[in-house]
Amino acid sequence: MAGRRRQAGVTMQDVAAIAGVSIKTVSNVINGYPYIRPGTKERVEAAIEQLGYRVNLSARNLRQGRTGMIGLAVPELSLPYFAELADSVIRAAERRGVIVLIEQTNASRERELEVLHGQRRHVTDGLIFSPLALGTEDRAAFAVDFPMVLLGERIFGGPADHVTMSNVEAARAATRHLLETGRRRIALIGSHEGETVGSAALRQRGYEQALAEAGLPVDPALLGEAGLWHRSTGAEAMARMLDAGTEVDAVFGLNDALAIGALHVLHARGVTVPDEVAVIGFDDIEDAAYASPPLSSVAPGREQIAQTAVDLLLARIAGTAPDEHVEVITDFAVVPRESTVGAVRPAAAASPVVA
């Protein structure tokens, strides 16, 4: 069972001869195809076992100088937004017959440089990269000799093709939605004081624009700092704000994880949502729809981002993309749910989920 050693020179022919079947049948057994005659599979497996045969991967040559694989580098898979983005990219690539290898950078500068210049760029035809540590000041590091599509809000103006979302406009729409439900003391959770680039700065700008349109000032007491945008940091920012006695009638979490952290603290303090405090997030991750109460959010077109990034990258790899780098900005939609607009109870026997 264990500790078998590969025997040099054993081929699929040898296995076929011992098992008394064709090479095609050996290949079918190894590749797990169904519809193999009873007894045949067992004979082939016995021959494989007896000879210590192993599939010789290194004999397979790459066609066309391409690997059929693309890289996707994201900060953290434990953040649902990036896990769901990865899932969407994988499915979009699969529809085009391409495999995705995923790398996680932990938002570390060193790891992000390694993504750009490390040896695993040998094995992919191109890269979809959502940097979080590197930014506009690192333009030289983005000078790479392989096709690349950038995601996110860290670097603009073209070292590569770029797919991004309408951060300012989407955040303004989320804030307007809270204002339209009569809220006036809207906490912003996820602020990054002093930053002028990146998602936090852009989304906060949208929040401030919506307040200005409504004739409301920006109250610094309502700006909740959170470094990384996790559930835990959202909970901490919400708790600090409540502990400080800040009056709040609504919360805009700059992503859904922060908003879910805020919901957690409101629940623990016995604050009712949305009666006392309305809450909206950003990203529309699957968690949002299943939160209790279901969390309103902004859907930033994740499927469109993934599909566009894959299409752009494959066009760049195939040499059919335009000479100039392309910047694509995806659509968004506010998704109102119970956390801002209250419960819409179904009739007793019907379920909103199964319907």
Added chain:
Amino acid sequence: MAGRRRQAGVTMQDVAAIAGVSIKTVSNVINGYPYIRPGTKERVEAAIEQLGYRVNLSARNLRQGRTGMIGLAVPELSLPYFAELADSVIRAAERRGVIVLIEQTNASRERELEVLHGQRRHVTDGLIFSPLALGTEDRAAFAVDFPMVLLGERIFGGPADHVTMSNVEAARAATRHLLETGRRRIALIGSHEGETVGSAALRQRGYEQALAEAGLPVDPALLGEAGLWHRSTGAEAMARMLDAGTEVDAVFGLNDALAIGALHVLHARGVTVPDEVAVIGFDDIEDAAYASPPLSSVAPGREQIAQTAVDLLLARIAGTAPDEHVEVITDFAVVPRESTVGAVRPAAAASPVVA
């Protein structure tokens, strides 16, 4: 900016000569190191731009015939358990100086075979693989000539090293926890009727053992079928059971996603948790702690699984693992939260989160 063409033969020396700096300085700029004298970085960037220099990755040779990369293949990253497992494996590998390339199989048989026999096995030194479609009947497909550690409950008895959890015992403990809080009508959400292997069968066995110990029968009306273990399928199973008029005072979701789906339906129907129905999940994903109410769960030792799998694989790659294949079963712990034991409200000013 765009459409630049790489000039053949341009070297780092050329860039250094044009910029009037050392090769080391060019390398530092390209690799994004801080502490470069003002002006120097701009000169190097201008020279890179002028010459069309690109880092030549293909010139870097692999050392020792190893790539320093391992593969991790999981069914779905959009399932938080696998996203968090991937995160844990990446961090464990990073502590050992190894990069992880992640692949998603979508629980497809074809994709799982491709993981075992596809060309990307050229580029990794070994594989950590959590199969969901392949099983014990596919032993031949697991005959590979590279180091591999299996995760999960699909295949036992040794085609490779194997790290798994105490499914039966952990599920029994979760069910006992519900029985100890006085529950008697415990719905099981996530059942796979007719299956005798895999997580569903093992966890259901634990549930049945706990009921038997308490002298309770297994009521088929309380077994909620769910194919894939998603939030949506958990919600559907819960809704079907309630629609059928089945009396329920507790729910055991065979994973947290199923339990969160059930919580969602209970919330929508106005059923209070845990007063009317107690709910426990399995996996202890981060979502569980942040659910409203916070979801009790079983922590299956995810960090230990990741660390053990990485250590075993690296030992196998280095040739220091035992000849016989190893099977490691990790510890578990029931984590009681509000969804089974009710609220423990903090003092007015204190926060359970910040504390």
